[in-house]
Amino acid sequence: MIRNFAELELDPNLLLAIEEMGYDRPTQIQAEAIPQALDGRDILASAPTGTGKTAAFVLPALQYLQDFPRRKPGPARVLILTPTRELAMQVADQARALAKHTKLNIFTITGGVQYQEHADILGKTQDIVVATPGRLMEYINAERFDCRAIEWLILDEADRMLDMGFGPTVDRLSTECRWRKQTLLFSATLEGKGVEGFTADLLKDPAEVDAEPSRRERKKIAQWYHRADDMNHKLELLKKIITDQAERSIVFLKTRERLGELRAELEKAQIPCAWIQGEMPQDRRNNAIARFRDGTVNVLLATDVAARGIDLPDVSHVINYDMPRSADVYLHRIGRTARAGKKGNAVSLVEAHDQPMLDRVARYVKEEIKERFIKEMRPKHKKPVFKKKNKKKDDKKKTAAKDKKKVAKKKK
Template sequence: MIKNFAELELDPNLLLAIEEMGYDRPTQIQAEAIPQALDGRDILASAPTGTGKTAAFILPALQFLQDFPRRKPGPARVLVLTPTRELAMQVADQARELAKHTTLNIFTITGGVQYQEHANILATTQDIVVATPGRLMEYINSERFDCRAIEWLILDEADRMLDMGFGPTVDKLSHECRWRKQTLLFSATLEGKGVEGFTADLLKNPAELDAEPSRRERKKIAQWYHRADDMTHKLELLKKILTEQAERSIVFLKTRDRLAELRIELEKANIACAWIQGEMPQDRRNNAISRFRDGSVNVLLATDVAARGIDLPDVSHVINYDMPRSADVYLHRIGRTARAGKKGSAVSLVEAHDQPMIDRVIRYTKEEIKERFIKEMRPKHKKPVFKKKNKKKEDSKKTPAKSKKKSAKKKK
């Protein structure tokens, strides 16, 4: 097992930057991906947010650019695709931090930027370009961006790109970069949509890496839940946690309507908050994120769709005001805290109908999530017990005809 970054055969200038950023040892995905990438392999990696995946692909890319320096000025040699503009900016910022003792140039190409600004970038030498697929494709179609020099193509959060409908665009970009030497694909999960939505020739004989679940990183997150009798009780629990326990919190809700209702309740209680939700104008979204980032407010309300691809430092608590629809979304959410080696807390507020989801999450993560109580706010109702269905036994008892009759009765 690789214990420190020095064992990864990285240049001293990269090791110095890593040290200055305060990282002491590689995360699981970094220890697995960096050597394979430096050996020239394509990478297919499952790595949820919060596991250090950005450095897992940026460090070998920076090392490659130094091992094989360019002979003359020209276009980008490494292309990183991300689903959102915020994520592109975060990846580029981290790449610049890691590359600060080199002379490499790192740029972003995303929506919401004036054409002239991009024209200035494209006229200079670029080493790494971090881009969103749609905007980059516009420049390729108008012959303003040259893909022929791309040697590494990196896809970050590939599953989200598919969710957002970028699959065909990414396939076109892959074709545009067909002279490349290597492809690295990172996705939160490798099942289902994780990779299947892309053409099979995207990767050639990749090293398959799975940093899910990354136990060592998650141990830094204390997880517990509070039972709530009803919505009123749940709201009181949240207000208590926000005012007395949490320093900086992201509160997750399942819909925009629920977010709007909670926002009004918190305003009544004089708890200042910012919020992000799907289909929100970009300038308002940026404003909300920067208010939370700079500490103007310490509570950020978010829906799952809106929280895609944002990386916020120093989040002390992730609070599931509404439980997510699946256990892997739970993992995505709690990965927003305990980043870069810090500790964090994940708190779920659970009504009776949410109990099966908590049990599912416990089975999925193979970790204990204990129930806690706030002294004067203990639930009055007993904890619900849901019987586990033993499907195999049931199925073996039923004949197909009988089971069809039963399901027809149920429908009535």
């Protein structure tokens, strides 16, 4: 069991940067992925956001570049692909903070940036480039970016790249970087599309790292729920929690329409908020995130699509105004709080029809989610009870019915 970063055999300059960033001990994903990557293995990792995955691939990459320093100036040696521009900027910022005491150059290549800015970068020596697949491919096609020097290829949020239709582009980039030594793939889950959407030769005999956030890491998040009789009651509960309990909260909704309605209600109640949703112009999205980041507003409304991959500091409460469609999305949502070793709270506002989903979530996170009450706002309705299907009984009934049919046929 690795208890501190010094045990990971990292350079003193990296350890100093880690200490300055306030990390005391490696998270599970870091403790498992870093040694394997430094041993030269390809990595296939499942890591939900909030588990410290960025450092899990950035640290071994920085260590590798120092263990094998370049002999002459030239193009990038490590390529990190991310699905969105915001995530690319976040990863690059964290990489720069970790590389603070080295002389390594870290650049981003993303959409929404003028060609001239990129041309200046491409003319310099780069060590690590963090890029979005589409824009990078444009430069490769125009012969402005050279992939032959890439030694490490890292895919962050690989499942989301597939969701966004980047599968074929990533496969092409993999072919362009065919002289690389190592590939690291990080995805929220290892089932389904997380990996199967890419060509089989992307990874060679990878070490599999599955970092469900440990109970200890999840314990930092207090989870509870309030029952709501109807939409009105739910809205009043939310306003009370935002004004009385929460310092900085992200409120999750399941659709853009619902987000619009809640936004109007909060404006009426004079509760300032920012919001992000799918298909939103990039500048407005950046502006909303910046307002929340710098504390201009302390409430951020978000849909699931919009919130994947954003890292916001000091979120005290994640509030599920609408329950998510699946239990793993719940885990993604609550991972926005209690980051970097801090404590956090996850509150769900639950109407009668949400109760089965809450039960499913509790089974998935393997802990009981307790009910709490706000004194003057207790629900008037009784808690609904949903009968569990008795599988054995059902199977017996089906078998009996089949036997009856067989007997009836024979009689005929």
